[in-house]
Amino acid sequence: MSDYKHILLAxxxxxDSPLVCQRAQSLAKLYNAKVSIIHVVEPLSFTYGSDIPLDFSSLQDELLLQSKNQLLSMAKTIGVDEDDCHLVLGRPETEIHKLGIEVGSDLVVVGSHGRHGLALIFGSTANGVLHGACCDVLAVRVKDGN
Structure with missing residues (x-):
């Protein structure tokens, strides 16, 4: 196995994100690898569907702004440049795969809650990333909120 050169942290x-960040940072130090970070915001229309005739644009803009501030703050704590931070609107699995290819990552690090029951049947972001990735995936086990 060759060393990792570019880690994509999702x-x-x-x-739980600080734990996932810490694991990616440790691997980056071990392999002297570059780290890029992605956070994907799902459009509110995905969540609430088109059944509700409301304009979510201002709420979506506020959500994106808050997410950007949090993303940059976390990036700063692990020494990742703002240019290597990616805030994307879309489906997490799809956008993580797409960015992974664009930046040439050879490892994706993502948190996993270890879902059971219906959550397992319907899938999770970590599971979706794992099954569509063109590179290695490290699913960092984090505590379940329930």
Missing amino acids: IDLSD
Whole structure:
């Protein structure tokens, strides 16, 4: 196995994100690898569907602004440049795969809650990233909020 050269860190900005960041940072130091970070915001229309005739644009803009501030703050704590931070609107699995290819990552680090039951059947972001990735994926086990 060759050393990792470019790690893509996918975070959800939850309370567990610092642990996932720490794992990626440790690997980056070990392999002297570059780190890029992605956070994907799902459009509110995905969540609430088109059944609700409301304009979510200002709420979506505020969510993106808050997410950007949190993303940059986390990046700063692990020494990742702002140019290597990516805030994207879309489906997490799809956008993580796309950016991974664009930046040439050879490892994706993502948190995993170890879901069970219906959550497992319907899938998770970590599972979606794992099954569509063109490189290695490290799923960092984090505590489940329930």
